[in-house]
Amino acid sequence: MSRNKYIQKRSWLALGALLFATSSIQVASADEGSATLAPPTTGFEDRNQEHWSTFDEEINFLNELSESDLASYSEVGQTVEGRPIHLVRIGDQTLTDEEVAEGRNMLVVATQHGNEPAGREMALQFMRDLAFTDDEGILEQLEESTVLFVPTANPDGFIRDQRANANNVDMNRDHLVLQQPETRALAEVLDTYQPDLTVDAHERPRAYGNPDIEFLWPRNLNIDEDIRALSESLVEDVLIEDIAEQGFTTGIYGTPGGAGNGDERISRNMLGLRHGLGLLTETAGMQEPVKRVDAQMATIEATFDFYTEQFEEIGEAVQAAPEKRAQDGATGATPFYFDGADNWDPTIVQDPHYCGYLLHEQQVDELGHIVDAFSLETEKVSTYGTFVSMGQPMMTVIPKLMDSDALYNEVNALPLSSCEQPRVTASYLNDFVDILDEEGAFSTTAIHRALDLHTTTLAHFENRGQEDRLLEHTRGFQALLNRYQDQMTDEAYSMLYTFAYDLMDYYELVFDVDRAMGHISHLSETIGPRVAGGDAEREAAAYIEGEFERLGYETEQHLFDIRNGQAESQNVIAVKEADGVENPEIVYVTAHYDSVSVSPGANDNASGTAAIIELARVLEDVPSDKEVRFIAFGAEEIGLVGAREYVAQLSEEEIERSAANYNLDMIATNYEATSQMHITTVDGEENAVWDSSVHAAEVLGYDHNDYTLHRMGRSDHVPFHDAGIDAALYIWMEPGTPPGAARPEPWYHTPEDTIDRISRALAMGRRSH
Secondary structure: OOOHHHHHHHHHHHHHHHHHHHOOOOOOOHHHOHHHOOOOOOHHHHOOOOOOOOHHHHHHHHHHHOOOOOEEEEEEEEOOOOOEEEEEEEOOOOOOHHHHHHOEEEEEEEOOOOOOOHHHHHHHHHHHHHHOOOOHHHHHHHHHEEEEEEOOOOHHHHHHOOOOOOOOOOHHHOOOOOOOHHHHHHHHHHHHHOOOEEEEEEEEOOOOOOOOEEEEOOOOOOOOHHHHHHHHHHHHHHHHHHHHHOOOOEEEOOOOOOOOOOOOOOHHHHHHHOOOEEEEEEEEOOOOHHHHHHHHHHHHHHHHHHHHHOHHHHHHHHHHHHHHHHHHHHHOOOOEEOOOEOOEOOOOEEOOOOOEEEEEHHHHHHHOHHHHHOOOOEEEOOOOEEEEEOOOHHHHOHHHHHOOOOOOOOOOOEEEOOOOOOOOOHHHHHHHHHHHHHHOOEOOHHHHHHHHHHHHHHHHHHHOOOHHHHHHHHHHHHHHHHHOHHHEOHHHHHHHHHHHHHHHHHHOOOOOHHHHHHHHHHHHHHHOOOOOOOHHHHHHHHHHHHHHHHOOOEEEEEEEEEOOOOEEEEEEEEEEOOOOOOOOOEEEEEEEOOOOOOOOOHHHHHHHHHHHHHHHHHHOOOOOOOEEEEEEEOOOOOOOHHHHHHHHOOOHHHHHHEEEEEEEOOOOEOOOOOOEEEEEEOOOOOOHHHHHHHHHHHHHOOOHHHEEEEEOOOOOHHHHHHOOOOEEEEEEEOOOOOOOOOOOOOOOOOOOOOHHHEOHHHHOOOOOO
16 A cells, blocks of 8 residues: 555645634534544644643543544553553444454554653554545455554553653563553453554654664564564564655664563563564654654554555464464473573573473462463362463463563462373472472571472372372471471462372372361351351351362352341352263252351351361362252351251252252360260151261261261251251260250350360261270
8 A cells, every 4th residue: 555645644634623723614513424524633733743642632532533433442441540541443333342352453552651652642643544534445454454552551651751650660561460550451452352463652762863763573482483574574574664765764673682682571572472463663752753753653554554465464373373382382392482582592491391380379369360361271170279281372471470480470380291180299399399499488498408308208109109108298298397387488388288288189088187177267266256147257158158169169159138137148159060960969068157146166167167168178079970069058046047048049940859968067076975976857767868877887987876866956957858858967966865955065155165175086077085
């Protein structure tokens, strides 16, 4: 396409602005069509191109621009100080944002640095030129693709006339870890729309010219080669000569090892790492404003023509790049580079690179928004471990974020050499100790040596298949961590201790009393009395929900009114789906988590609640032909309200599929007199729960005097019984307790129901003698 069409258009616009300013000619209304509307002018144009458009003028300009049938804008984020960040859409306005994102588009970003305004004026003028064009070629292109603009990426910096944002952070060094709201907004735009080509308009504030404008392409070595080559071609084969022909001196920006390198934090490189073409423009900031804007305008016009002329080739490259990079990530066919550029030899290279990374849940929380911003694919593979495979499109940034070899990584994850079954192994635990030592997590080298020696021993046992010794020494490793806990960071202690649990979980499925005691401690000590409808009960519900979610369960809260609508309580429900069975039977494993007002409720009933959380962990990966619902009931102490509300909302179909309810209440007292497990049914009759309990007791080797069938209500099994579902309560009481009676410990419903009265042995299901 010819450059002249843009030049003629700008001349016409300038003449139009003059006529409207000096005559009484009226602008046609929007109803008459945008073809008869007067194109808006910028504050910069209104002041003879001598003073920049203000931010308020930009907003007015965008409102006028939106009168065009081809233009609209929206707010995609806010700055540190609450100013809006705008995204402008030029193209077919009948398309939804989702349709635009699924289609083809290019993006123009300006004013990442607030004191570099020429690119902003270019963006405003060029969006106007497109929105009001009558050029058939441009209109055809706008039917094929959308042009997006973020004219002021850093409004706070622009208002202040400073490079950084209001937090004094350089946005253009924050495109990897995304700490600032402005870069998060840009990341969302890039992740949502995945533009084919992005222009990032900048200036060299202290440059007087020579050259007037410089260009650069993405140079990071992890970028798909076709993407990088097309970006370079735009500069070397098009812009250098074309812009020079229009009277501007041109050049290549940056030098090896300097501003032109492969730094992944810079948007220019991140554009390529996100599988799109990228262009950096840099005008000379000490020249006259009009010359700087004209140079930026000549560049965007030539770039748009390049996009139009190379539309098919660009589309093929952009579509192919994610799949090619994912394949490279999965096979390890190409090296991964932690430094260097296409003009600078790298010094830190992984060849072959790791196949993936294992993150601790704390590290997942640290990454948080970053995972979403790059649409990273993650897989929860254990209670505390999350796997991130290199076999995905954004493998281009995964090691940059997670590998200890990276220059600007956010976390130090466990790199995996084998990803067929990603999990915590003893060898990886040993590696993780070294990674944490490099972080400075241990106060002395002696602690590192002790932990390194212990995990080396664990790896030895694991490699030899000596599982019993591995489990024994892993518990010893946890004891060692406890010994040195105050000499390492809290994060290091927590991650190593819980990863040790993951290691043990792989080799055994056992009820872990330490975990159960931890839950009892949190509910009864950290939170304390959990009165129905109170803040503490809500806090406990949130904790339980979080524990279920951490195990990978789909979890929900079921809210209901109590005390005649004066308060609200909630049940927490986690569901384990049946394996390969349609309309499976349902088994309910339940416990209430509220307490009376005067009691911390350690045994009544943090014990039962802790048990169902731990049972959910143990059963998480155990195949089952039944649907298992783990339910923590609220408001039991005021009349079994939570259980009644839950059962009342079950459908007839669910009730028909319901096989049994196992309800746990007061199951871990250390009161010696309560030496017999009472399996209590409402009517005292045997049912499916009793039968399965007898069978389990025989398999586990319990004496028949350890348990008994008992008749009693008074707990959350009652509503299930009333609905015709076999149900029973498990509770420790004194042998010989009469039917219908209860003989719990003497501190029942008192302030003395504390964790020091919990029996660790009983929490495991056996009374110690």
